Amino acid sequence: MKWIPGGVTAPRGFLAAGISAGIKQSGRLDFALVTSEVEAAAAGTLTTNRVQAAPVILAAERLRRGKARAIVVNSGCANCLTGAQGLRDARLLTGEVARVLGLQPRDVLMASTGLIGRRLPVAQMRRAIPRLIEALSRRHHSEASEAILTTDRLPKEAAVEARLGGSVVRVGGMAKGAGMIAPSMATMLGVLTTDAAVEPGLLRALLTEAVEQSFNQISVDGDMSTNDSVYLLANGRSGLRVRGQSREARRLAQMLRAVAERLAGAIVRDGEGATRVARIEVDGARTSADARACARRVATSSLVRTMLAGADPNVGRIAAAVGAAGVAMRPERLVVHLNGRVAIRGGAVRPISDAAARRLFRVQPLRVRINLQAGRSSAQMLTCDLTEAYVRLNARYTT
Amino acid sequence: MKWIPGGVTAPRGFLAAGISAGIKQSGRLDFALVTSEVEAAAAGTLTTNRVQAAPVILAAERLRRGKARAIVVNSGCANCLTGAQGLRDARLLTGEVARVLGLQPRDVLMASTGLIGRRLPVAQMRRAIPRLIEALSRRHHSEASEAILTTDRLPKEAAVEARLGGSVVRVGGMAKGAGMIAPSMATMLGVLTTDAAVEPGLLRALLTEAVEQSFNQISVDGDMSTNDSVYLLANGRSGLRVRGQSREARRLAQMLRAVAERLAGAIVRDGEGATRVARIEVDGARTSADARACARRVATSSLVRTMLAGADPNVGRIAAAVGAAGVAMRPERLVVHLNGRVAIRGGAVRPISDAAARRLFRVQPLRVRINLQAGRSSAQMLTCDLTEAYVRLNARYTT
Numbered sequence: 001m002k003w004i005p006g007g008v009t010a011p012r013g014f015l016a017a018g019i020s021a022g023i024k025q026s027g028r029l030d031f032a033l034v035t036s037e038v039e040a041a042a043a044g045t046l047t048t049n050r051v052q053a054a055p056v057i058l059a060a061e062r063l064r065r066g067k068a069r070a071i072v073v074n075s076g077c078a079n080c081l082t083g084a085q086g087l088r089d090a091r092l093l094t095g096e097v098a099r100v101l102g103l104q105p106r107d108v109l110m111a112s113t114g115l116i117g118r119r120l121p122v123a124q125m126r127r128a129i130p131r132l133i134e135a136l137s138r139r140h141h142s143e144a145s146e147a148i149l150t151t152d153r154l155p156k157e158a159a160v161e162a163r164l165g166g167s168v169v170r171v172g173g174m175a176k177g178a179g180m181i182a183p184s185m186a187t188m189l190g191v192l193t194t195d196a197a198v199e200p201g202l203l204r205a206l207l208t209e210a211v212e213q214s215f216n217q218i219s220v221d222g223d224m225s226t227n228d229s230v231y232l233l234a235n236g237r238s239g240l241r242v243r244g245q246s247r248e249a250r251r252l253a254q255m256l257r258a259v260a261e262r263l264a265g266a267i268v269r270d271g272e273g274a275t276r277v278a279r280i281e282v283d284g285a286r287t288s289a290d291a292r293a294c295a296r297r298v299a300t301s302s303l304v305r306t307m308l309a310g311a312d313p314n315v316g317r318i319a320a321a322v323g324a325a326g327v328a329m330r331p332e333r334l335v336v337h338l339n340g341r342v343a344i345r346g347g348a349v350r351p352i353s354d355a356a357a358r359r360l361f362r363v364q365p366l367r368v369r370i371n372l373q374a375g376r377s378s379a380q381m382l383t384c385d386l387t388e389a390y391v392r393l394n395a396r397y398t399t
Numbered sequence: 400m401k402w403i404p405g406g407v408t409a410p411r412g413f414l415a416a417g418i419s420a421g422i423k424q425s426g427r428l429d430f431a432l433v434t435s436e437v438e439a440a441a442a443g444t445l446t447t448n449r450v451q452a453a454p455v456i457l458a459a460e461r462l463r464r465g466k467a468r469a470i471v472v473n474s475g476c477a478n479c480l481t482g483a484q485g486l487r488d489a490r491l492l493t494g495e496v497a498r499v500l501g502l503q504p505r506d507v508l509m510a511s512t513g514l515i516g517r518r519l520p521v522a523q524m525r526r527a528i529p530r531l532i533e534a535l536s537r538r539h540h541s542e543a544s545e546a547i548l549t550t551d552r553l554p555k556e557a558a559v560e561a562r563l564g565g566s567v568v569r570v571g572g573m574a575k576g577a578g579m580i581a582p583s584m585a586t587m588l589g590v591l592t593t594d595a596a597v598e599p600g601l602l603r604a605l606l607t608e609a610v611e612q613s614f615n616q617i618s619v620d621g622d623m624s625t626n627d628s629v630y631l632l633a634n635g636r637s638g639l640r641v642r643g644q645s646r647e648a649r650r651l652a653q654m655l656r657a658v659a660e661r662l663a664g665a666i667v668r669d670g671e672g673a674t675r676v677a678r679i680e681v682d683g684a685r686t687s688a689d690a691r692a693c694a695r696r697v698a699t700s701s702l703v704r705t706m707l708a709g710a711d712p713n714v715g716r717i718a719a720a721v722g723a724a725g726v727a728m729r730p731e732r733l734v735v736h737l738n739g740r741v742a743i744r745g746g747a748v749r750p751i752s753d754a755a756a757r758r759l760f761r762v763q764p765l766r767v768r769i770n771l772q773a774g775r776s777s778a779q780m781l782t783c784d785l786t787e788a789y790v791r792l793n794a795r796y797t798t
Contacts, residue, residue: 226722307793315516330449390705391708
């Protein structure tokens, strides 16, 4: 497996476009489209928030068929808490994309990211659709990856290639987040593509596994979006047909995971106001649920995250977060390492000198290993620091 | 019931002192003592963090007897994650206080607040004990309330008086938090006193109820301390004996709740970096657990709290936090009011003009009413905004 350029259009048979439809007042790119030349198997993982944006509700409906040809994404407006009108808007826009492309509306998925509670500027977006479709090109993956950004500082693309069962197979992707929207919700969107042929059931399983190991293991501010969506299209243009339980399925799973992990890492590094990243690794938990709860509690603790911002080895905060996670643990058995250096053991903090602390925090990401010594389960989370810049960004007025 | 001055020594038969023992490098007051002239019934509610400070472990042991005479409190050092040595230190210091006062060690409770992972300066504190005991006076409640502070800007005291069953009964209290320690953990300490006579079992029930309705309904940063403790002493010096299920017990419960609520409110207003306070009121939840989970999720959301800091009615963030709380709810039935004004209804955001927003956020606390329309349970939380000052305080170097 090797890293290649090309993002979502690195796999064969995919086109992309990104234009400005004037949804963002700044005039920056805000309307993206990814299409497959042929019908593709489609899978998606959608936010578990009970409050879901209109495009998420529509995607849940359309993904049941397991097939799609196009994914249209806009930034600058989340189309969430917009009532029945919001759902009509999403249907109308995907319908219009389908019409111009000569497809059925059900072939088109949508994702939106931006301010909650405002309607999409539908007339404006509808007028922009022919221009969006004209811009479709294998070369325009970068424009597409830019058009889905909100407060992100950098676009996030990744692609890999490997020889599988005699064919060259590719997996590509783009993502945005986990920042805020102008300034609203931390939302995470991802579009993944592959030219392997995979039937929808297997594709769903592969995507779920990849997301579980990547996007579900990151946190910027612990807030869960109403719009989070990751879509995966598999169009079979590599000529390779991947069947369940096969060696090729395992290799494809590795490729998907590699691309998803790289995009997830890029999201945390680009987290709003972030200056430092930490990898929280929990071992020795009694159950997987305990391991995940512990990793999440530490990764989302304001005190752990401000400690990271201050490059301050105030490790008692890590222990306090572990103790608050509601998991089976005994303080005297807790062992915490920072970049391999013992920080807590035997129920006591091991002091770290200022000079050692400065060296510790220079390593990125900071590796926080937490051994509960209560069992055999483990979990990890990637998180970033909580800085004044985060607060500044998110306290800024909506308009 | 009327508010009176006097804090913890407002009830008859209590003395207090607060001195500087040099635990804080700043030289500010850091060593406090509250004593009852006669043996008192004692109850305590202690942190549910699995990592508990030495004084918390000691209090859990000594509170089983349901009796105490003195509570010694230090700020500047949490005596947490200090291993077996930390517990020995707490025993030694409470033993020394008992010896000088002519009591048994078991009569003395302790609470500590400050940096985690450092030993108490035991020799220094031991030398200060005679001076602390000499300073005991009914007039020194303010000094005691100052000596338990860390990053708090203001001391927190309250006391009430009422005529119950022919006697004048008083309840007093002091608290600190929920700030950080120099800069370490958000810790909350409280000492409550009453001159009613209450047997230990009833006293525990009364304290638990009062804490549930006050200190357990506040949040500054969602981080749970290793040192949180609220103690309550009842010495009977008012002459009134309060029995369970009686009218007097209900009145005393009201008095306790009034004092605890006032102290809890003062903690949130004094939250680190706080400039605004919001009361999150959840109604129509399917279960009490749902109501509490929903109120807590909204109160601790970074996005809701930065919205409050920015005085920005970006109410989609409230809906997103509700949706992420894992409780039974349907977005189309959710109704959110800000200070009585509809902000979300029928699955849609109701726009609020800039001028109206400015007026809304001028009211303190901002009242956020969330009706899930899924049942009959309710809960509330008091929270403060997340500001750049919070991050500055907590990213500052430990030393």
